[in-house]
Amino acid sequence: MTALFRTELAPGAVHVPGWLDQDRQRDLVAACRAWATGPVPMRHTRLPLGGVMSVRTVCVGWHWQPYRYTRTADDVNGARVVDFPDWLGELGREAVADAYQDGLVEGAAAYEPDTALVNFYDGAARMGMHQDKDERSLAPVVSLSIGDTCVFRFGNPQNRNRPYTDVELASGDLFVFGGPSRLAYHGVPKVIPGTADPATGLRAGRLNITLRTTGLSDR
Numbered sequence: 574m575t576a577l578f579r580t581e582l583a584p585g586a587v588h589v590p591g592w593l594d595q596d597r598q599r600d601l602v603a604a605c606r607a608w609a610t611g612p613v614p615m616r617h618t619r620l621p622l623g624g625v626m627s628v629r630t631v632c633v634g635w636h637w638q639p640y641r642y643t644r645t646a647d648d649v650n651g652a653r654v655v656d657f658p659d660w661l662g663e664l665g666r667e668a669v670a671d672a673y674q675d676g677l678v679e680g681a682a683a684y685e686p687d688t689a690l691v692n693f694y695d696g697a698a699r700m701g702m703h704q705d706k707d708e709r710s711l712a713p714v715v716s717l718s719i720g721d722t723c724v725f726r727f728g729n730p731q732n733r734n735r736p737y738t739d740v741e742l743a744s745g746d747l748f749v750f751g752g753p754s755r756l757a758y759h760g761v762p763k764v765i766p767g768t769a770d771p772a773t774g775l776r777a778g779r780l781n782i783t784l785r786t787t788g789l790s791d792r
């Protein structure tokens with residue numbers, strides 16, 4: 574296997590450029606296209622104060638709405654979200670093993686994500702600084718990017734301001750944040766149009782898939 578180039582932005586926050594090869598990117602684009610059609614359609618998430626998010630989102634395993642997870646998409650069409658497939662959990666374990674080089678922060682073999690948030694960014698979409706904190710588990714978040722390159726802003730766990738680091742996430746890049754960085758603020762201030770390689774099946778825009786462990790159960 575080829576050596577992986579890894580950058581640790583902060584303890585537990587690791588960027589692995591080009592982690593997904595083109596075949597895997599194509600397969601993920603196809604999977605996201607299928608999920609986007611239903612049982613719950615991809616849509617702009619409505620915010621409690623009446624706004625909508627500029628990204629479009631569809632969820633797998635558990636449905637996220639601000640600020641909780643449920644099995645059914647009660648803010649969309651009430652349908653139960655699609656089941657979280659085994660292969661996606663396997664991909665997550667591989668990602669954690671590669672990012673943490675087996676073991677730091679959390680044993681990769683024990684990583685069992687049960688939800689994926691699939692976000693689609695058109696050229697104008699962005700995401701403000703926030704924490705991923707609606708999960709009851711502090712297992713790492715695995716983030717996969719496909720399509721247009723974006724500027725990803727990775728901050729600190731205390732507040733949404735500096736210090737933060739801006740890093741470009743390109744198609745195929747992996748970013749894992751766990752351990753001391755699990756609750757770090759992060760966001761996407763910009764997508765750079767025209768940077769996607771059409772060979773992935775996504776001609777324009779950016780797909781981001783985050784795998785998370787909700788820590789919830791149906792009982």
Ligand SMILES: O=C(O)CCC(=O)C(=O)O
Binds near residue numbers: 761783
């Ligand atoms: O698009 C990204 O890279 C980040 C997405 C994100 O932070 C989220 O879905 O919570």
Ligand SMILES: [Fe+2]
Binds near residue numbers: 703704705759
């Ligand atoms: Fe996030």
